Amino acid sequence: MTSYRERKLWNETIEAMPREELRVLQLDRLKKQVSYNYQNSPYYRQKLEQIGARPEDIRSFDDFARVPVMTKDEHREAQEESIEKYGNPYALLACAPREAIVRINSTSGTTGTPTLYTLTQHDVNVVNEMHARKYWRAGIRPGDVMLQALSLSMFTGGLPLSQGIMHMGACVVPVGIEGGTKRVLDFVRLTSPVAMIATPSFGQHLIEKCPELIGKSAEALGLKWFFCAGEPGGGNPEVRKMLARGFGVKVFDHTGGGHAFHGISCDEPPEQFSGMHFVSEDHCLLELIDPNTKQSIEITDGAAGEMVFTFLDWEGGPFMRYALGDMLQVDTKHCACGMPGIRLKIIGRADDMLIVKGVNVYPDAIQSALLKFSPQVTGIFRILLDAPGPLVKPPLRIRLEFGQDVSENDLPSLEEKILSHIKEQVRVAPRLEWVPQGTIPREMKKTKFIEIVS
Numbered sequence: 001m002t003s004y005r006e007r008k009l010w011n012e013t014i015e016a017m018p019r020e021e022l023r024v025l026q027l028d029r030l031k032k033q034v035s036y037n038y039q040n041s042p043y044y045r046q047k048l049e050q051i052g053a054r055p056e057d058i059r060s061f062d063d064f065a066r067v068p069v070m071t072k073d074e075h076r077e078a079q080e081e082s083i084e085k086y087g088n089p090y091a092l093l094a095c096a097p098r099e100a101i102v103r104i105n106s107t108s109g110t111t112g113t114p115t116l117y118t119l120t121q122h123d124v125n126v127v128n129e130m131h132a133r134k135y136w137r138a139g140i141r142p143g144d145v146m147l148q149a150l151s152l153s154m155f156t157g158g159l160p161l162s163q164g165i166m167h168m169g170a171c172v173v174p175v176g177i178e179g180g181t182k183r184v185l186d187f188v189r190l191t192s193p194v195a196m197i198a199t200p201s202f203g204q205h206l207i208e209k210c211p212e213l214i215g216k217s218a219e220a221l222g223l224k225w226f227f228c229a230g231e232p233g234g235g236n237p238e239v240r241k242m243l244a245r246g247f248g249v250k251v252f253d254h255t256g257g258g259h260a261f262h263g264i265s266c267d268e269p270p271e272q273f274s275g276m277h278f279v280s281e282d283h284c285l286l287e288l289i290d291p292n293t294k295q296s297i298e299i300t301d302g303a304a305g306e307m308v309f310t311f312l313d314w315e316g317g318p319f320m321r322y323a324l325g326d327m328l329q330v331d332t333k334h335c336a337c338g339m340p341g342i343r344l345k346i347i348g349r350a351d352d353m354l355i356v357k358g359v360n361v362y363p364d365a366i367q368s369a370l371l372k373f374s375p376q377v378t379g380i381f382r383i384l385l386d387a388p389g390p391l392v393k394p395p396l397r398i399r400l401e402f403g404q405d406v407s408e409n410d411l412p413s414l415e416e417k418i419l420s421h422i423k424e425q426v427r428v429a430p431r432l433e434w435v436p437q438g439t440i441p442r443e444m445k446k447t448k449f450i451e452i453v454s
């Protein structure tokens with residue numbers, strides 16, 4: 001008998017469940033969840049009433065797909081209405097009695113009022129289980145020390161993730177990033193972690209700062225794993241290579257905080273990225289919709305659309321057909337890494353999507369394509385539009401910066417290579433407009449890649 005440490009999966013029964021069986025489990029849980037939400041939340045009751053349905057009318061996934069989606073703006077409105085009518089922000093959405101709610105997390109709130117996630121102890125246990133599934137797949141085992149250098153304050157990925165690590169029996173050092181870079185490095189020295197969880201940009205910052213702050217390269221920190229979270233980048237081969245080389249680690253991208261949607265990438269070389277394995281399907285029903293028409297898109301291999309999720313077997317704030325605006329592409333083929341579960345790639349934001357000659361184009365994809373040519377290009381660019389998207393009259397105009405060691409004479413041959421790479425990766429033929437390094441304004445917060453010019 002193999003020792004439990006050699007097991008590949010944390011929860012073999014669920015994670016390796018055949019797809020047909022999993023769908024049966026999902027449908028069973030979905031029916032119960034719809035009925036529970038209907039009984040306990042005026043907000044969700046109204047969602048069903050909008051299509052003239054009662055819970056017993058939802059007998060299939062297709063029936064359920066008729067329920068209108070919930071957007072982040074609606075989530076905020078429901079919070080405000082709850083405060084006005086009931087004196088707390090979650091009365092309309094949280095389906096469990098108030099004394100059963102044991103934790104409130106929130107989104108980072110970088111754009112607008114933070115949106116809240118409310119959990120009962122049952123929900124907290126589910127979240128712990130999902131974190132355990134992810135880190136176990138990546139090879140973490142009891143005895144391994146993991147340093148958590150993400151925001152700890154309210155953020156759904158903060159405290160919940162630390163609890164999940166404890167749940168699987170590994171050791172967490174929840175240092176957070178609020179105390180700054182120096183403090184993170186102090187705790188690396190004091191606790192000798194083998195893994196770090198941080199944003200890719202913080203990772204890059206550490207690699208740059210280590211020689212100055214500790215007199216050694218980041219490789220000397222002794223890390224074996226780097227888990228990317230909190231921002232895109234962990235799926236970008238260039239970013240992955242930078243982290244892998246800088247720290248001398250395996251790089252994993254993962255997603256999921258204090259809620260039901262969780263995924264982790266495969267154990268694979270940094271120059272590759274096959275997406276994240278979806279590990280929480282027993283508690284999260286995923287659907288794809290067309291971002292413009294809101295019509296369902298069938299989840300088949302290669303399908304792409306706006307992600308809509310519904311929490312299953314969830315008590316506190318069980319989101320139902322929640323559309324956060326992320327565009328996903330699904331891969332249902334058996335993965336070369338041997339791990340079960342469909343794979344997902346976040347390909348951009350629904351509101352950033354452009355359509356050029358019938359091809360969907362995401363600024364994130366353009367960025368990935370350009371970064372391949374760094375440092376000959378800085379990677380800073382803007383897509384210039386005459387009018388707001390999504391429809392763009394070709395050619396797609398891209399203003400981009402050439403690196404400081406590039407002369408204007410080099411530009412024609414560089415441009416040829418970039419255009420052919422973009423054509424291959426993004427399937428559009430843009431027109432490039434070159435400017436010197438430092439011309440395009442840098443933004444501290446979220447970079448807007450699209451600029452409307454007249």
Ligand SMILES: [Zn+2]
Pocket residue numbers: 265266267274277335336337338339
């Ligand atoms: Zn895989």
